[in-house]
Amino acid sequence: MSDDQEQIIVPGLLKILQELGVDSSSGELFELLHRAEDIHRKHVRTSSELSARWQDGVIEKLIAQGSSVLDIGCGDGDLLIRLAEERQAFVQGVELDEESVIRCIERGVPIYHSDLEKGLHSFQNDSFDYVILQNTVQTLHDPLKVLREMLRIGKKSVISFPNFAHWLVRLVFSLGGRMPVTPSLPYNWYDTPNIHLCSIEDFLDWCRKDQVHIEASWVLVEGKVLEYCPEHNLTAEEAVFLVQGAGGRGQGAGCRVQGAGGRGEVCSGGGGFKK
Amino acid sequence: MQITSPGVPFVLENGATLPFVEVEYEVYGDLHVAQDNVILITHALSGDAHVAGWDSQTRSNGRTWRQNKPGWWDAVVGPGKAVDTNRFCVICCNVLGSCYGTTGPSCINPETNQPWGLRFPAVTVGDWVEMEKALLTRLGIDQLYAVCGGSLGGQQALEWALRYPDWVGKCIILASGPKLPAQGLGFNMVARHAIMHDKDFAGGDYYDGTPPSRGLEAARMLGHITYLSGKGMDQKFGRTRLAKPGKGTQFGTEFEVESYLSHQSKSFVERFDANSYLYITRAMDRYDAAQAWGKGDLIETCRRIKAEMLVVSFSSDWLYPPDECRDFVDAMLKAQIPVTYVEVESASGHDAFLVDTVPVGRLLRAFLLAPSRKRKTA
Numbered sequence: 001m002s003d004d005q006e007q008i009i010v011p012g013l014l015k016i017l018q019e020l021g022v023d024s025s026s027g028e029l030f031e032l033l034h035r036a037e038d039i040h041r042k043h044v045r046t047s048s049e050l051s052a053r054w055q056d057g058v059i060e061k062l063i064a065q066g067s068s069v070l071d072i073g074c075g076d077g078d079l080l081i082r083l084a085e086e087r088q089a090f091v092q093g094v095e096l097d098e099e100s101v102i103r104c105i106e107r108g109v110p111i112y113h114s115d116l117e118k119g120l121h122s123f124q125n126d127s128f129d130y131v132i133l134q135n136t137v138q139t140l141h142d143p144l145k146v147l148r149e150m151l152r153i154g155k156k157s158v159i160s161f162p163n164f165a166h167w168l169v170r171l172v173f174s175l176g177g178r179m180p181v182t183p184s185l186p187y188n189w190y191d192t193p194n195i196h197l198c199s200i201e202d203f204l205d206w207c208r209k210d211q212v213h214i215e216a217s218w219v220l221v222e223g224k225v226l227e228y229c230p231e232h233n234l235t236a237e238e239a240v241f242l243v244q245g246a247g248g249r250g251q252g253a254g255c256r257v258q259g260a261g262g263r264g265e266v267c268s269g270g271g272g273f274k275k
Numbered sequence: 276m277q278i279t280s281p282g283v284p285f286v287l288e289n290g291a292t293l294p295f296v297e298v299e300y301e302v303y304g305d306l307h308v309a310q311d312n313v314i315l316i317t318h319a320l321s322g323d324a325h326v327a328g329w330d331s332q333t334r335s336n337g338r339t340w341r342q343n344k345p346g347w348w349d350a351v352v353g354p355g356k357a358v359d360t361n362r363f364c365v366i367c368c369n370v371l372g373s374c375y376g377t378t379g380p381s382c383i384n385p386e387t388n389q390p391w392g393l394r395f396p397a398v399t400v401g402d403w404v405e406m407e408k409a410l411l412t413r414l415g416i417d418q419l420y421a422v423c424g425g426s427l428g429g430q431q432a433l434e435w436a437l438r439y440p441d442w443v444g445k446c447i448i449l450a451s452g453p454k455l456p457a458q459g460l461g462f463n464m465v466a467r468h469a470i471m472h473d474k475d476f477a478g479g480d481y482y483d484g485t486p487p488s489r490g491l492e493a494a495r496m497l498g499h500i501t502y503l504s505g506k507g508m509d510q511k512f513g514r515t516r517l518a519k520p521g522k523g524t525q526f527g528t529e530f531e532v533e534s535y536l537s538h539q540s541k542s543f544v545e546r547f548d549a550n551s552y553l554y555i556t557r558a559m560d561r562y563d564a565a566q567a568w569g570k571g572d573l574i575e576t577c578r579r580i581k582a583e584m585l586v587v588s589f590s591s592d593w594l595y596p597p598d599e600c601r602d603f604v605d606a607m608l609k610a611q612i613p614v615t616y617v618e619v620e621s622a623s624g625h626d627a628f629l630v631d632t633v634p635v636g637r638l639l640r641a642f643l644l645a646p647s648r649k650r651k652t653a
Binding site: 122124127 | 604614645
């Protein structure tokens with residue numbers, strides 16, 4: 001960061017912080033900015049390899065032996081193959097990208113070449129044990145339509161997405177004044193497929209509103225997989241939710257966490273979702 | 276090969292019998308001892324058993340048109356090709372009612388010593404599958420690694436998966452589906468009309484005289500247009516005029532597209548029998564998998580399927596447009612049958628399954644070589 005930028009950003013920021021009643025010296029702020037910059041660079045370098053794989057591990061543990069699984073936007077079919085092999089799952093994918101479709105065919109993954117925003121009416125109600133939408137919801141034109149379709153088709157659904165409220169995203173945007181480019185959001189503003197980004201709490205707001213029941217939730221925090229608690233809206237890079245629609249369970253609307261199956265660490269002060 | 280024995284006729288779906296059925300077939304590649312590498316390729320309307328390679332016997336069999344080109348799917352089938360005959364044993368049979376060596380209306384009825392003509396019984400896609408099964412059984416084969424066909428051949432591939440689900444490992448259906456939509460029925464009707472109203476048709480008994488070539492030419496020209504697409508024709512011919520237009524009245528051939536269709540139809544009548552055209556198009560019209568296997572319910576029909584399914588549609592196909600193919604795929608998904616469906620972007624129309632050999636070959640190779648995955652049994 002150049003001196004010019006520091007000059008411009010920091011005095012302005014100091015003023016805002018002072019108005020908010022936060023006591024901070026400009027030296028501390030410089031230090032914080034430099035630290036963020038370093039972490040940011042490191043993260044961007046290690047890039048997104050980690051991200052999809054941690055989710056696959058979490059999802060694999062969720063899926064009962066012999067379940068039927070529909071992965072919409074399944075890419076090359078990595079997750080479905082893992083579930084077929086490790087969980088003896090009966091799998092079906094949906095994917096639009098032609099090269100990915102060929103990869104799926106080569107690997108023996110049944111694949112429906114279709115735009116998932118158009119093609120899901122093909123599937124019957126409750127026809128799969130699980131429907132998975134991995135890191136894709138933020139790219140959809142009409143995310144709610146697809147989410148509701150998932151809840152209709154799957155007895156349970158798994159939804160994962162990058163958390164737009166991660167501190168690094170907040171920092172890059174609020175202090176850097178740039179659209180955030182982070183390991184989970186590795187795109188420039190002009191080439192990003194992400195058009196409907198949300199934070200974890202935004203997603204949970206929707207779940208409450210649509211009476212979507214959260215059965216389990218995991219987040220990636222500094223390389224660790226944890227059960228979600230509200231503090232993680234600041235620290236989690238990505239989140240995975242196992243959900244069920246209002247129609248799919250007998251009683252009780254509203255959100256609460258059920259047992260997350262003893263995986264990951266429970267964060268101190270964790271608990272149910274508030275509201 | 277003869278698939279009937281003395282006193283044991285071939286019984287057709289409609290109850291009629293054929294005392295004698297000869298099937299012409301070709302085999303490419305070696306059969307494994309375990310018989311686990313057989314791919315049955317099923318041909319379309321004007322196809323034959325000669326799927327690949329060059330025919331070395333054109334002098335003796337009189338099929339001189341084969342001197343100019345190899346088998347109809349030569350780009351896809353052969354050693355090292357998408358359907359690799361170094362690995363698979365490919366079998367292709369000419370269908371009942373056709374005119375390329377398998378018994379059809381141009382053959383002699385042994386009971387009358389006359390050509391069958393229109394006295395030949397109506398044949399169905401189901402009859403073709405039975406004929407193919409009878410042939411395979413005589414060859415000592417009782418399972419298919421895959422069955423693969425486009426258009427009318429796709430109807431046969433589907434019928435195999437429905438009729439003998441335990442035989443078929445993988446089923447590949449290109450530019451086809453469980454029924455021909457109304458537009459296709461209309462085209463086929465006009466084609467038959469042209470043939471049957473040719474003054475030489477003679478109720479189908481033209482074998483001793485002049486065949487109804489003009490009718491068959493018209494049928495073929497119409498058919499050919501339906502196998503292409505508007506965009507494809509614009510790309511191939513546009514409105515280009517011939518350097519030397521036809522002589523005579525102002526209504527002779529003037530545009531390239533006219534010359535092309537005229538040439539195609541003239542070469543077609545040299546190699547195809549008008550009665551076979553009637554019988555085969557009728558079988559195509561009548562095929563209705565849902566009616567046959569699910570009392571009209573396609574989802575119920577699809578529950579029979581045990582094969583791994585690949586369905587491919589082509590964006591500019593009029594006869595089996597992608598929406599039609601998608602309806603079929605949707606029915607399989609609703610029946611909880613795992614399926615692979617691909618829509619190939621193409622300007623080649625219905626013919627894309629024959630001529631877009633690069634994308635088609637890529638899909639076939641990927642699907643044929645893929646490991647089999649378990650699937651849910653209801």
